[in-house]
Amino acid sequence: MVRFTQDTVDYKTLKERAYNLRWAEVPEGVIPLTAADSDFPCAPEIVDAIVEYSKKGYFSYTPKLGFPEFRQSISNALKRRKGEEIDPDLILPLDSAARAMSVIARAFIQPGDEAVVCDPVDFLFKTTMEAAGAKIVLFPTKIVDGRIDFSDLESYITPKTKMFGLCNPHNPLGMCYPREDLDHILSLSEKYGFYIMNDEIWSDIVYYDAEFTSIYALGNERNSRTLSVFGFSKSFSIAGLRSGCAYCTDPENFEKLVEASEVMSTVGGIASLSQVAGQACLDKCYYWVDAFRAHIQQNRDYALERIAAMPGITCYKPQATFVLFPDVTGTGMNSEALTIRLEDEFKVRIVPGGDKFFGPGSEGHVRICLATSHEILEEGLNRLEAGLKKICSEKQ
Numbered sequence: 056m057v058r059f060t061q062d063t064v065d066y067k068t069l070k071e072r073a074y075n076l077r078w079a080e081v082p083e084g085v086i087p088l089t090a091a092d093s094d095f096p097c098a099p100e101i102v103d104a105i106v107e108y109s110k111k112g113y114f115s116y117t118p119k120l121g122f123p124e125f126r127q128s129i130s131n132a133l134k135r136r137k138g139e140e141i142d143p144d145l146i147l148p149l150d151s152a153a154r155a156m157s158v159i160a161r162a163f164i165q166p167g168d169e170a171v172v173c174d175p176v177d178f179l180f181k182t183t184m185e186a187a188g189a190k191i192v193l194f195p196t197k198i199v200d201g202r203i204d205f206s207d208l209e210s211y212i213t214p215k216t217k218m219f220g221l222c223n224p225h226n227p228l229g230m231c232y233p234r235e236d237l238d239h240i241l242s243l244s245e246k247y248g249f250y251i252m253n254d255e256i257w258s259d260i261v262y263y264d265a266e267f268t269s270i271y272a273l274g275n276e277r278n279s280r281t282l283s284v285f286g287f288s289k290s291f292s293i294a295g296l297r298s299g300c301a302y303c304t305d306p307e308n309f310e311k312l313v314e315a316s317e318v319m320s321t322v323g324g325i326a327s328l329s330q331v332a333g334q335a336c337l338d339k340c341y342y343w344v345d346a347f348r349a350h351i352q353q354n355r356d357y358a359l360e361r362i363a364a365m366p367g368i369t370c371y372k373p374q375a376t377f378v379l380f381p382d383v384t385g386t387g388m389n390s391e392a393l394t395i396r397l398e399d400e401f402k403v404r405i406v407p408g409g410d411k412f413f414g415p416g417s418e419g420h421v422r423i424c425l426a427t428s429h430e431i432l433e434e435g436l437n438r439l440e441a442g443l444k445k446i447c448s449e450k451q
Protein backbone atom coordinates (compact mmCIF):
# COMPACT_ATOMS: atom_id res chain seq x y z
CA MET A 56 0.00 0.00 0.00
CA VAL A 57 1.29 3.46 -0.89
CA ARG A 58 2.01 5.69 2.13
CA PHE A 59 2.66 9.39 2.37
CA THR A 60 4.20 9.41 5.82
CA GLN A 61 7.13 11.24 7.34
CA ASP A 62 9.45 8.24 6.94
CA THR A 63 8.84 8.25 3.16
CA VAL A 64 10.27 11.77 2.84
CA ASP A 65 13.97 11.38 2.07
CA TYR A 66 15.16 14.68 3.44
CA LYS A 67 18.85 14.08 2.65
CA THR A 68 18.17 13.44 -1.05
CA LEU A 69 15.75 16.39 -1.25
CA LYS A 70 18.52 18.62 0.14
CA GLU A 71 20.73 17.47 -2.75
CA ARG A 72 18.18 17.39 -5.56
CA ALA A 73 15.09 19.52 -4.94
CA TYR A 74 15.72 22.92 -6.57
CA ASN A 75 13.36 25.68 -7.73
CA LEU A 76 12.86 27.35 -4.31
CA ARG A 77 12.83 24.01 -2.50
CA TRP A 78 15.08 22.09 -0.08
CA ALA A 79 18.32 22.39 -2.10
CA GLU A 80 17.92 26.16 -2.35
CA VAL A 81 16.97 27.17 1.20
CA PRO A 82 19.44 27.55 4.06
CA GLU A 83 19.82 24.61 6.46
CA GLY A 84 16.98 24.59 8.97
CA VAL A 85 14.43 26.39 6.73
CA ILE A 86 11.26 24.50 5.76
CA PRO A 87 10.22 25.31 2.16
CA LEU A 88 6.46 25.17 1.57
CA THR A 89 7.15 26.73 -1.80
CA ALA A 90 7.30 25.54 -5.41
CA ALA A 91 4.49 23.25 -6.48
CA ASP A 92 6.53 20.06 -6.32
CA SER A 93 6.12 17.11 -3.99
CA ASP A 94 8.43 16.01 -1.16
CA PHE A 95 7.57 12.36 -1.85
CA PRO A 96 9.46 10.04 -4.20
CA CYS A 97 7.57 8.98 -7.32
CA ALA A 98 5.76 5.65 -7.63
CA PRO A 99 8.11 2.62 -7.91
CA GLU A 100 6.63 1.62 -11.29
CA ILE A 101 8.17 4.76 -12.82
CA VAL A 102 11.64 3.87 -11.53
CA ASP A 103 11.21 0.27 -12.75
CA ALA A 104 10.21 1.43 -16.23
CA ILE A 105 13.26 3.71 -16.49
CA VAL A 106 15.60 0.95 -15.25
CA GLU A 107 14.07 -1.63 -17.61
CA TYR A 108 14.43 0.66 -20.64
CA SER A 109 17.99 1.57 -19.64
CA LYS A 110 19.24 -2.00 -19.25
CA LYS A 111 19.85 -2.51 -22.97
CA GLY A 112 22.14 0.50 -23.10
CA TYR A 113 20.56 1.96 -26.23
CA PHE A 114 19.47 5.57 -26.03
CA SER A 115 18.99 6.10 -29.75
CA TYR A 116 17.06 8.95 -31.40
CA THR A 117 13.33 8.53 -30.87
CA PRO A 118 10.43 9.16 -33.31
CA LYS A 119 10.26 12.91 -33.86
CA LEU A 120 6.63 13.09 -32.81
CA GLY A 121 7.26 10.90 -29.76
CA PHE A 122 6.85 7.17 -29.12
CA PRO A 123 3.50 6.07 -30.62
CA GLU A 124 2.76 4.02 -27.48
CA PHE A 125 3.30 7.08 -25.29
CA ARG A 126 0.94 9.16 -27.44
CA GLN A 127 -1.62 6.36 -27.23
CA SER A 128 -1.25 6.20 -23.42
CA ILE A 129 -1.84 9.95 -23.17
CA SER A 130 -4.94 9.66 -25.35
CA ASN A 131 -6.23 6.73 -23.25
CA ALA A 132 -5.63 8.56 -19.95
CA LEU A 133 -7.31 11.76 -21.18
CA LYS A 134 -10.34 9.67 -22.13
CA ARG A 135 -10.39 7.50 -18.99
CA ARG A 136 -9.78 10.24 -16.44
CA LYS A 137 -11.40 13.29 -18.03
CA GLY A 138 -13.66 12.03 -20.80
CA GLU A 139 -11.62 13.83 -23.50
CA GLU A 140 -11.63 12.30 -26.99
CA ILE A 141 -8.21 13.19 -28.39
CA ASP A 142 -6.70 11.41 -31.38
CA PRO A 143 -3.20 10.18 -30.42
CA ASP A 144 -1.99 11.59 -33.77
CA LEU A 145 -2.87 15.07 -32.47
CA ILE A 146 -0.83 14.72 -29.28
CA LEU A 147 2.72 16.09 -29.30
CA PRO A 148 4.97 14.87 -26.46
CA LEU A 149 7.31 17.65 -25.32
CA ASP A 150 9.88 18.24 -22.64
CA SER A 151 7.49 19.75 -20.03
CA ALA A 152 4.18 21.52 -19.72
CA ALA A 153 6.10 24.80 -19.71
CA ARG A 154 7.49 23.91 -23.16
CA ALA A 155 4.00 23.04 -24.40
CA MET A 156 2.82 26.51 -23.33
CA SER A 157 5.74 28.13 -25.12
CA VAL A 158 5.13 26.10 -28.29
CA ILE A 159 1.41 26.97 -28.31
CA ALA A 160 2.15 30.66 -27.83
CA ARG A 161 4.79 30.74 -30.57
CA ALA A 162 2.61 28.76 -32.98
CA PHE A 163 -0.37 31.13 -32.80
CA ILE A 164 0.72 34.56 -31.57
CA GLN A 165 2.24 37.22 -33.83
CA PRO A 166 4.02 40.30 -32.48
CA GLY A 167 1.40 42.96 -31.78
CA ASP A 168 -1.40 40.52 -30.93
CA GLU A 169 -3.08 40.81 -27.55
CA ALA A 170 -3.34 37.93 -25.11
CA VAL A 171 -5.70 37.90 -22.14
CA VAL A 172 -4.11 36.43 -19.04
CA CYS A 173 -5.73 36.00 -15.65
CA ASP A 174 -4.34 38.01 -12.76
CA PRO A 175 -3.40 36.08 -10.74
CA VAL A 176 -2.29 32.93 -12.52
CA ASP A 177 0.96 30.98 -12.88
CA PHE A 178 3.62 33.26 -14.41
CA LEU A 179 4.16 30.90 -17.38
CA PHE A 180 1.04 32.18 -19.15
CA LYS A 181 2.39 35.71 -19.23
CA THR A 182 6.01 34.84 -19.95
CA THR A 183 5.31 32.40 -22.80
CA MET A 184 2.77 34.67 -24.52
CA GLU A 185 4.91 37.75 -24.04
CA ALA A 186 7.96 35.96 -25.45
CA ALA A 187 5.89 35.18 -28.56
CA GLY A 188 5.30 38.91 -29.02
CA ALA A 189 1.90 39.39 -27.36
CA LYS A 190 0.80 42.49 -25.53
CA ILE A 191 -0.54 41.09 -22.27
CA VAL A 192 -3.99 42.24 -21.13
CA LEU A 193 -4.52 41.27 -17.49
CA PHE A 194 -7.95 40.04 -16.50
CA PRO A 195 -8.49 40.60 -12.75
CA THR A 196 -9.44 37.17 -11.49
CA LYS A 197 -11.53 37.29 -8.35
CA ILE A 198 -13.42 34.58 -6.52
CA VAL A 199 -17.05 35.59 -5.99
CA ASP A 200 -19.49 33.18 -4.29
CA GLY A 201 -17.01 30.29 -4.46
CA ARG A 202 -16.13 30.58 -8.15
CA ILE A 203 -14.00 32.74 -10.42
CA ASP A 204 -16.07 35.63 -11.71
CA PHE A 205 -15.86 35.76 -15.51
CA SER A 206 -18.90 38.01 -15.95
CA ASP A 207 -16.94 40.94 -17.41
CA LEU A 208 -14.32 38.95 -19.37
CA GLU A 209 -15.77 40.22 -22.66
CA SER A 210 -14.78 43.81 -21.85
CA TYR A 211 -11.11 42.71 -21.95
CA ILE A 212 -11.43 41.29 -25.49
CA THR A 213 -10.58 43.49 -28.48
CA PRO A 214 -10.25 42.77 -32.21
CA LYS A 215 -6.54 42.19 -31.51
CA THR A 216 -7.11 39.44 -28.93
CA LYS A 217 -5.40 36.28 -30.22
CA MET A 218 -5.29 34.07 -27.14
CA PHE A 219 -6.86 33.54 -23.73
CA GLY A 220 -5.03 31.60 -21.02
CA LEU A 221 -7.23 29.06 -19.26
CA CYS A 222 -5.63 27.38 -16.26
CA ASN A 223 -8.06 24.60 -15.33
CA PRO A 224 -7.79 23.87 -12.45
CA HIS A 225 -6.39 27.27 -11.61
CA ASN A 226 -2.97 27.72 -10.01
CA PRO A 227 -2.75 29.47 -7.55
CA LEU A 228 -6.48 29.97 -6.85
CA GLY A 229 -7.11 26.21 -6.67
CA MET A 230 -10.49 26.45 -8.43
CA CYS A 231 -12.07 24.21 -11.06
CA TYR A 232 -14.22 25.87 -13.71
CA PRO A 233 -17.92 25.08 -13.79
CA ARG A 234 -19.34 24.04 -17.14
CA GLU A 235 -21.22 27.38 -17.54
CA ASP A 236 -17.97 29.34 -17.26
CA LEU A 237 -16.22 27.12 -19.79
CA ASP A 238 -19.22 27.59 -22.07
CA HIS A 239 -18.99 31.37 -21.62
CA ILE A 240 -15.26 31.39 -22.45
CA LEU A 241 -15.82 29.14 -25.50
CA SER A 242 -18.67 31.35 -26.71
CA LEU A 243 -16.37 34.37 -26.56
CA SER A 244 -13.69 32.45 -28.44
CA GLU A 245 -16.29 31.58 -31.10
CA LYS A 246 -17.54 35.17 -31.27
CA TYR A 247 -14.11 36.85 -31.49
CA GLY A 248 -12.00 34.04 -33.00
CA PHE A 249 -9.26 33.91 -30.37
CA TYR A 250 -7.41 30.72 -29.38
CA ILE A 251 -7.55 29.20 -25.92
CA MET A 252 -4.39 27.98 -24.20
CA ASN A 253 -6.01 25.32 -22.04
CA ASP A 254 -3.60 24.12 -19.35
CA GLU A 255 -4.86 21.03 -17.54
CA ILE A 256 -1.64 20.08 -15.74
CA TRP A 257 -3.47 20.19 -12.39
CA SER A 258 -6.51 18.20 -13.50
CA ASP A 259 -5.58 15.06 -11.57
CA ILE A 260 -5.17 16.91 -8.28
CA VAL A 261 -8.83 17.65 -7.68
CA TYR A 262 -10.10 17.07 -4.13
CA TYR A 263 -12.68 14.40 -3.51
CA ASP A 264 -15.27 17.03 -2.58
CA ALA A 265 -14.93 18.84 -5.95
CA GLU A 266 -15.32 18.03 -9.63
CA PHE A 267 -13.17 18.74 -12.67
CA THR A 268 -14.84 19.57 -15.98
CA SER A 269 -12.70 19.81 -19.08
CA ILE A 270 -13.51 22.37 -21.76
CA TYR A 271 -13.75 19.38 -24.13
CA ALA A 272 -16.92 18.32 -22.28
CA LEU A 273 -18.60 21.00 -24.42
CA GLY A 274 -17.82 19.02 -27.55
CA ASN A 275 -14.76 18.70 -29.76
CA GLU A 276 -16.56 20.52 -32.58
CA ARG A 277 -16.57 23.67 -30.45
CA ASN A 278 -12.92 23.26 -29.43
CA SER A 279 -11.09 23.59 -32.72
CA ARG A 280 -9.31 26.71 -31.42
CA THR A 281 -8.39 25.10 -28.09
CA LEU A 282 -4.71 24.20 -27.69
CA SER A 283 -4.10 22.11 -24.61
CA VAL A 284 -1.31 21.38 -22.19
CA PHE A 285 -0.76 18.39 -19.94
CA GLY A 286 2.21 17.45 -17.78
CA PHE A 287 3.53 15.06 -15.17
CA SER A 288 5.29 17.34 -12.67
CA LYS A 289 2.35 17.91 -10.34
CA SER A 290 0.52 14.58 -10.18
CA PHE A 291 3.42 12.15 -10.52
CA SER A 292 6.36 13.83 -8.78
CA ILE A 293 8.72 13.72 -11.79
CA ALA A 294 9.27 17.44 -12.44
CA GLY A 295 13.00 16.95 -13.12
CA LEU A 296 12.31 14.49 -15.93
CA ARG A 297 10.72 17.33 -17.94
CA SER A 298 7.84 15.47 -19.52
CA GLY A 299 4.60 16.89 -20.90
CA CYS A 300 2.62 17.38 -24.07
CA ALA A 301 0.54 19.73 -26.20
CA TYR A 302 -2.60 18.48 -27.92
CA CYS A 303 -5.55 19.71 -29.94
CA THR A 304 -8.40 18.47 -32.12
CA ASP A 305 -7.65 20.22 -35.41
CA PRO A 306 -5.00 18.62 -37.70
CA GLU A 307 -4.02 22.00 -39.20
CA ASN A 308 -3.44 23.46 -35.77
CA PHE A 309 -1.45 20.37 -34.85
CA GLU A 310 0.87 21.00 -37.83
CA LYS A 311 1.45 24.52 -36.52
CA LEU A 312 2.35 23.13 -33.10
CA VAL A 313 4.79 20.67 -34.65
CA GLU A 314 6.43 23.46 -36.64
CA ALA A 315 6.79 25.76 -33.62
CA SER A 316 8.13 22.91 -31.47
CA GLU A 317 11.12 22.32 -33.80
CA VAL A 318 10.91 18.59 -33.12
CA MET A 319 11.30 17.78 -36.84
CA SER A 320 14.80 19.25 -36.85
CA THR A 321 15.58 17.63 -33.43
CA VAL A 322 16.20 21.11 -31.98
CA GLY A 323 13.13 20.42 -29.82
CA GLY A 324 11.91 17.13 -28.44
CA ILE A 325 11.55 15.01 -25.36
CA ALA A 326 14.10 12.47 -24.08
CA SER A 327 13.34 8.76 -24.45
CA LEU A 328 13.51 8.19 -20.68
CA SER A 329 11.06 11.02 -20.02
CA GLN A 330 8.57 9.38 -22.38
CA VAL A 331 9.07 5.97 -20.80
CA ALA A 332 8.49 7.55 -17.38
CA GLY A 333 5.44 9.44 -18.61
CA GLN A 334 3.94 6.31 -20.07
CA ALA A 335 4.49 4.38 -16.83
CA CYS A 336 2.72 7.22 -14.97
CA LEU A 337 -0.37 7.01 -17.14
CA ASP A 338 -0.56 3.24 -17.54
CA LYS A 339 0.36 2.16 -14.02
CA CYS A 340 0.39 4.95 -11.45
CA TYR A 341 -3.05 6.48 -11.09
CA TYR A 342 -3.51 4.38 -7.92
CA TRP A 343 -0.58 6.45 -6.55
CA VAL A 344 -2.08 9.78 -7.67
CA ASP A 345 -5.39 8.94 -6.02
CA ALA A 346 -3.69 8.01 -2.72
CA PHE A 347 -1.62 11.22 -2.98
CA ARG A 348 -4.81 13.22 -3.51
CA ALA A 349 -6.35 11.71 -0.38
CA HIS A 350 -3.23 12.62 1.61
CA ILE A 351 -3.18 16.17 0.24
CA GLN A 352 -6.85 16.58 1.07
CA GLN A 353 -6.06 15.75 4.72
CA ASN A 354 -3.23 18.27 4.60
CA ARG A 355 -5.55 20.88 3.09
CA ASP A 356 -8.18 20.43 5.76
CA TYR A 357 -5.59 20.44 8.55
CA ALA A 358 -3.88 23.59 7.18
CA LEU A 359 -7.19 25.43 6.76
CA GLU A 360 -8.12 24.65 10.36
CA ARG A 361 -4.75 25.90 11.59
CA ILE A 362 -4.84 29.05 9.43
CA ALA A 363 -8.35 29.90 10.64
CA ALA A 364 -6.87 30.27 14.14
CA MET A 365 -3.93 32.49 13.07
CA PRO A 366 -3.94 36.30 13.08
CA GLY A 367 -3.47 38.41 9.93
CA ILE A 368 -4.30 35.62 7.47
CA THR A 369 -7.50 34.22 5.93
CA CYS A 370 -7.98 31.43 3.44
CA TYR A 371 -10.86 29.89 1.48
CA LYS A 372 -11.10 26.19 0.68
CA PRO A 373 -9.55 25.29 -2.68
CA GLN A 374 -11.10 22.61 -4.90
CA ALA A 375 -7.91 21.49 -6.60
CA THR A 376 -4.08 21.80 -6.77
CA PHE A 377 -1.89 21.22 -3.74
CA VAL A 378 -1.46 24.88 -2.89
CA LEU A 379 -3.27 27.31 -0.61
CA PHE A 380 -3.46 30.97 -1.54
CA PRO A 381 -4.30 32.90 1.63
CA ASP A 382 -4.86 36.63 1.99
CA VAL A 383 -2.26 38.18 4.32
CA THR A 384 -3.28 41.83 4.10
CA GLY A 385 -4.21 41.60 7.80
CA THR A 386 -0.50 41.55 8.66
CA GLY A 387 -0.10 45.08 7.30
CA MET A 388 3.00 43.92 5.34
CA ASN A 389 3.40 43.46 1.62
CA SER A 390 3.71 39.84 0.47
CA GLU A 391 7.40 39.91 -0.34
CA ALA A 392 8.49 41.63 2.87
CA LEU A 393 6.35 39.21 4.85
CA THR A 394 7.84 36.10 3.24
CA ILE A 395 11.38 37.40 3.69
CA ARG A 396 10.75 38.03 7.37
CA LEU A 397 9.10 34.63 7.83
CA GLU A 398 12.12 32.93 6.30
CA ASP A 399 14.79 34.95 8.10
CA GLU A 400 13.25 34.96 11.56
CA PHE A 401 10.91 31.99 11.63
CA LYS A 402 12.60 29.57 9.20
CA VAL A 403 9.65 28.84 6.96
CA ARG A 404 9.68 29.81 3.30
CA ILE A 405 6.51 30.40 1.32
CA VAL A 406 5.94 32.06 -2.07
CA PRO A 407 4.99 35.76 -2.09
CA GLY A 408 2.14 37.07 -4.20
CA GLY A 409 3.01 39.94 -6.53
CA ASP A 410 3.99 40.45 -10.13
CA LYS A 411 6.92 38.01 -10.29
CA PHE A 412 5.08 34.71 -9.85
CA PHE A 413 1.35 35.32 -10.30
CA GLY A 414 0.63 38.90 -11.45
CA PRO A 415 0.12 42.25 -9.68
CA GLY A 416 -3.38 41.26 -8.50
CA SER A 417 -1.84 38.60 -6.26
CA GLU A 418 -0.21 41.19 -3.98
CA GLY A 419 -1.49 40.72 -0.43
CA HIS A 420 -1.45 36.93 -0.80
CA VAL A 421 1.06 34.13 -0.31
CA ARG A 422 1.13 30.60 -1.69
CA ILE A 423 1.68 27.61 0.57
CA CYS A 424 2.50 24.17 -0.84
CA LEU A 425 0.83 21.18 0.84
CA ALA A 426 2.68 18.35 -0.93
CA THR A 427 4.62 17.10 2.04
CA SER A 428 4.19 14.94 5.14
CA HIS A 429 1.77 15.89 7.89
CA GLU A 430 4.72 16.41 10.23
CA ILE A 431 6.63 18.81 7.96
CA LEU A 432 3.45 20.73 7.23
CA GLU A 433 2.65 20.93 10.94
CA GLU A 434 6.08 22.27 11.78
CA GLY A 435 5.91 24.73 8.86
CA LEU A 436 2.53 25.95 10.08
CA ASN A 437 3.81 26.23 13.67
CA ARG A 438 6.51 28.55 12.38
CA LEU A 439 4.04 30.51 10.26
CA GLU A 440 1.79 30.93 13.27
CA ALA A 441 4.64 32.09 15.51
CA GLY A 442 5.68 34.60 12.83
CA LEU A 443 2.19 35.97 12.26
CA LYS A 444 1.53 36.30 16.00
CA LYS A 445 4.72 38.32 16.45
CA ILE A 446 4.15 40.49 13.37
CA CYS A 447 0.51 41.20 14.26
CA SER A 448 1.34 41.95 17.90
CA GLU A 449 3.88 44.57 16.74
CA LYS A 450 1.16 46.29 14.75
CA GLN A 451 -0.94 47.05 17.82
Ligand SMILES: Cc1ncc(COP(=O)(O)O)c(C=O)c1O
Pocket residue numbers: 091151152153154177179222226254256286287288294298299
Ligand atom coordinates in the same frame (compact mmCIF):
# COMPACT_ATOMS: atom_id res chain seq x y z
C1 LIG B 1 -0.41 25.87 -14.41
C2 LIG B 1 0.97 25.34 -14.65
N1 LIG B 1 1.37 25.06 -15.91
C3 LIG B 1 2.60 24.58 -16.16
C4 LIG B 1 3.50 24.35 -15.14
C5 LIG B 1 4.86 23.84 -15.48
O1 LIG B 1 4.93 22.43 -15.43
P1 LIG B 1 6.22 21.65 -15.96
O2 LIG B 1 7.07 21.34 -14.77
O3 LIG B 1 5.72 20.39 -16.59
O4 LIG B 1 6.90 22.51 -16.93
C6 LIG B 1 3.14 24.64 -13.83
C7 LIG B 1 4.09 24.46 -12.72
O5 LIG B 1 3.86 24.92 -11.59
C8 LIG B 1 1.83 25.13 -13.57
O6 LIG B 1 1.39 25.39 -12.33
